[in-house]
Amino acid sequence: MPDAPQELDCSIAATLEIIGDRWSLLILRDAFRGVHRFSAFQEDLGIAKNLLSDRLRRLVEHDVLERVRYQDRPVRYEYRLTAKGADLSPALISLMRWGDRWYAEGGPPTVLIHDHCGTPLIQEVSCPTCDEAVSPRHIRSRKPGVDV
Amino acid sequence: MPDAPQELDCSIAATLEIIGDRWSLLILRDAFRGVHRFSAFQEDLGIAKNLLSDRLRRLVEHDVLERVRYQDRPVRYEYRLTAKGADLSPALISLMRWGDRWYAEGGPPTVLIHDHCGTPLIQEVSCPTCDEAVSPRHIRSRKPGVDV
DNA sequence: CGACTCGGTTGCGCTTTGCAACTGAGTCGC
DNA sequence: GCGACTCAGTTGCAAAGCGCAACCGAGTCG
Structure with a gap:
């Protein structure tokens, strides 16, 4: 998958370059439902951990999700929809x-x-x-x- | 990709099992725009012919597109949205x-x-x-x- | 008869995916 | 303070999916 939407004359194609794979929209669906933590996504979707890790990183890079620290000892993060993500x-x-x-x-x-x-x-x-x-x-x- | 939507308690997942790959939605976008023929899809999208062939077959099997004979000699077919497809x-x-x-x-x-x-x-x-x-x-x- | 069109199929290498095992920081129970 | 446990990942490897290029078949055109 390309890293970012290219100069395309079609917004559908631009959108699909970001969330147009088999897992991203399901991850986002879960986020809308109140799922936020790595292990919760993983258990709910049955996605492989390496793919989940990769997809979450991508979605954070594209400002669709944000990585939020929810605990200090040990340091742990969860993933929440940004305004851009919620707009999906x-x-x-x-x-x-x-x-x-x-x-x-x-x-x-x-x-x-x-x-x-x-x-x-x-x-x-x-x-x-x-x-x-x-x-x-x-x-x-x-x-x-x-x-x- | 699985062949058909399984018994899922989520309609988003069911939908993505049919059109949730990298090309299907772009093919359908083209169909909405008036692209109907194999060679036209292929040229417009830059998709490999074997993948296009496979995706069109899938979409026809799932009654999203229909294969319509548009010429007799030689016999040639094109792909048009069904009601189900148009509903996307x-x-x-x-x-x-x-x-x-x-x-x-x-x-x-x-x-x-x-x-x-x-x-x-x-x-x-x-x-x-x-x-x-x-x-x-x-x-x-x-x-x-x-x-x- | 040879070149061309359209709608494919086949073969092959490369990338992506999926599974399983492992890591690392820190907590909990004893 | 030691072993088991939790959570959030990373790594390695086999299998599946993808992309390219070459080829095919039916028919048309010059």
Whole structure:
């Protein structure tokens, strides 16, 4: 895997250069769930320790996780989401929703709810002008500066 | 890579078993952009032909793409998104948005617009009860059947 | 008939992954 | 103060996956 996103004209490719391997997104999913320590990631995911070590280092280098000292004697560190890492939550939600829709039998394994009212949440693409949800068939893409 | 999503209590893991390798999401991104033929994928992505062949076969097996005959003499096939594949668009949009936010200098390389009015679109998590967008800090998750 | 196109497959070396064993700093029980 | 234990890793090695290049097969074009 390359070390950093190159000059790419595609943000999807740039993103995948950082979290587009078999483990990184699962590590981040665990971090969202409240898993923070090396041994906890390792036990929960069943990932090899050397790979976990490598992936955590990568994610810290790219400022997606931060390594935080949580104990002094002995010195021990844990891994917590940065703002940049937390900003991946829509991506994880999207992937979860797709799995829910196409693979979960008998309802999704996990439901996201609004902490204020307990309502199950929905994720959608919406148009601020028309003030409505937009289905994929009505989405076009455009390169800025290029008229279509 | 395993062949099919196992019985997992996590839809993210289930999803990643299908599209969680280095190339699949890039292939699908291209498919959304209108790339459909083997040689076009190969040229656009720079992927090795044997891997492209393997990934396309996998995606067809999992009903994310379908193999469509587009010519009879000689018989040739192309690859098009199924409904299931098209339903990955929110995930690709989320990943794109993250790359835009954290890696694009001078604005995102690509903007999504509403085909009716040309307005740039936004993706958000919203609460149908409160009728408002919900920020990640106000999202809780819950396992169905488990009271929290 | 030979060159070309498209959609692959095959073979081979190199990198990445996965497993297991080991390390090192420090704590706990006795 | 000695052995067992915890946590966070590192190291070594075999196996799997990846990337490149060469080749194949069906059909078209000149």
